[in-house]
Structures are given as structure tokens and as C-alpha cells.
Amino acid sequence: QVQLVESGGGLVQPGGSLRLSCAASGRTFSDFRMAWFRQAPGKEREFVATISANTYRTYYANSVKGRFTISRDNAKNTVYLQMDSLNPNDTAVYYCAATFSSTTALTSTAAYIYWGQGPPVTVSS
DSSP, X not given: OOEEEEEOOEEEOTTOOEEEEEEEESSOGGGEEEEEEEEOTXXXXXXXXXXXXXXXXXXXXXXXXXXXXXXXXXXXXXXXXXXXXXXXXXXXXXXXEEEETTOOOTTOGGGOOEEOOOOEEEEOO
């Protein structure tokens, strides 16, 4: 099994920045594709960004492209989400997720088998 522990959520003003971290344990981190999803109140969980297991290839939702950056440090078993130019529409609970590198449905919630606890991010004045 894999445990994902997130940190970095909180309150930020519009236009500000925030960095989320997700530390993994239990399995070899480099074996897994990692991703971030988010869920706003009353909405379905949506894809944000993903990064591949070894080659560090990234893919982003159109809503965050150019503002968010996903990265990973396999030596630290940690994946990050750097969020810049935040706006109120980014307010949501953010979930770190992991799946096997063979997964092809990169943006699908159902494709990911391990999940973090989902700390909230609130963007407000």
C-alpha cells in the first residue's frame, strides 16, 4: 500500500501563490505516476495536473495551464503543485493521487488508486 500525506493548503489572496506538497511512503515512489485533482463545493472532482513516473512529462487542465506547475523529487518521494496567479475559482479541496505508470487514462479519477487527505485551498480577499 501507499500513503500520501499532503501539506501546504490554506488561505491566499487573489493573485497570490501557494505550493502544495505530497509525500509518499510504502512503495517505491518512482514506480508511480502522480497527479493533483481538486473538488470545489457542490462540484465533481476534476483533474488539475499529472506528472509521469520517470521522465517527468507533465499535462495540465486548461483551467490551470500557464499558472500551475507540477513537479516531483523522486529522491524525496514528494510531488509538488506550485500555484501562481490564483483566483477565487481555484478554491477547492486539493487531492494528491498516485497510480501505476502503465495508466493511460491520465485525467480520470477512477484511474488513480492512492489518494491524499485533500487539504483545502481558499482564494479570497
